[in-house]
Amino acid sequence: MNDTGPVLPRGYDEMPIPFGWFAVALSTELAAGEVKTLEYFATEFVIWRGEQGEVHAVDPFCPHLGAHLGVNSDVVGDDLRCPFHHWRFNGEGGVTDIPYTEVIPPKLKRSCLPAWPVCEVDGVIFVWYHPRRAAPKWEVARLPECPEGEWILAETHDWVIDIHCQEITENGQDYAHFGAVHGVPFAPAGEMKIDGWVRRSTVVAEMETPRGLMTGKIDVTATGPGQSMTEFIDVTHVVQSQQVTPIDAHRTHLRWQMYHIPGLSDGRLRVTAARMRDLVKQVNQDIPIWNRKRFHDKPLLVKGDGPILAYRQQYAKYYDFDDDAEPGNIAARH
């Protein structure tokens, strides 16, 4: 991060915030009965976990007399209670109690406080953001099936980066940077396929292991603009579950949860830990570039750059706030 902001515009003022499911907290960051105000998507909203464990999200201001529902409010059963007059709201934004009036108007019982779709999957809380509040168009992806037993969560990481979220996920399609920035010995040979809201890349790459170079397979599945899973299958078997969440058009919250298969020997555990360290090292090599780069609408690309424009073509769908059509399919080979 820089002490002073950039002098020149970086192109992000012109870029909208895409719609989609976005991670807003880890499950462990919101206990039953806890309320939090979150600032993402250049707005704010309030989330709470009911006493039965369900997570809800609503707009921040009470529709009654405007109190901020994230300040001194509390959870009563599954409901959020406003601190100002003790109106109670359910997860649909409907009023369930007004302690001083006899009849709650039916339309307020239905909903009078805009609620956000919420989904909690694999230890991450997601909300659906759409600037026009269109309903979710796809489901949050789950971890791939673990070959045996359950994935073991080894590490979590997060970073706040001065960049538009589109640029972070573009990085995976930018093949030529792997050598320059990360010193990956050979440019990855890959294939990218776009299928509706899902983007898949399979990369076969040479990876360094204690026994020398080894050919590994890296499968990336990105579902929507906010979520991707990278599965590394070689001497170890690791899943890096990544979420990018726009704080606004200029700043992005990046989260990783790193899993490995159960039953690894000490030796394979060491390789696994080294792989995770290497991934963290790589993102720390990317971040200084990300913090100050600009977005070129028409980049100068040459052979070897990777399917950056195919990626952008799919991504443009996430800015199509009117259209209800499904996106098309694109396949790009490298």
Next chain:
Amino acid sequence: MSEITLNVTDTDGAGHTLTAQPGDVLMHVLRDNISLDIGVCGGEISCGTCMVRLDPDWSQSLAGPGDDEAEMLEALDAPGGARLGCQVIVGDNLQRGAVALLHED
């Protein structure tokens, strides 16, 4: 257009003779002349404090309650024919009308 005379019975049974202009919202006339406790929600169909019964001729000259009003009247356990004064506009075809304010509970 001429003034309209309204004979209003409040919830204590006292009579009031008020005048209204065509186009006035009945709730506003009652609030401004009888009690500021009428029309607390400002016409959002969420308080029930302006619940009235109108004389049959007036009542029959009006379109029936909309969905939100009908639903609120039901939640208020209102007697048949009751209306919310915030949804009643004094018509220019009216010369006089009788209004009984109803308890909302």
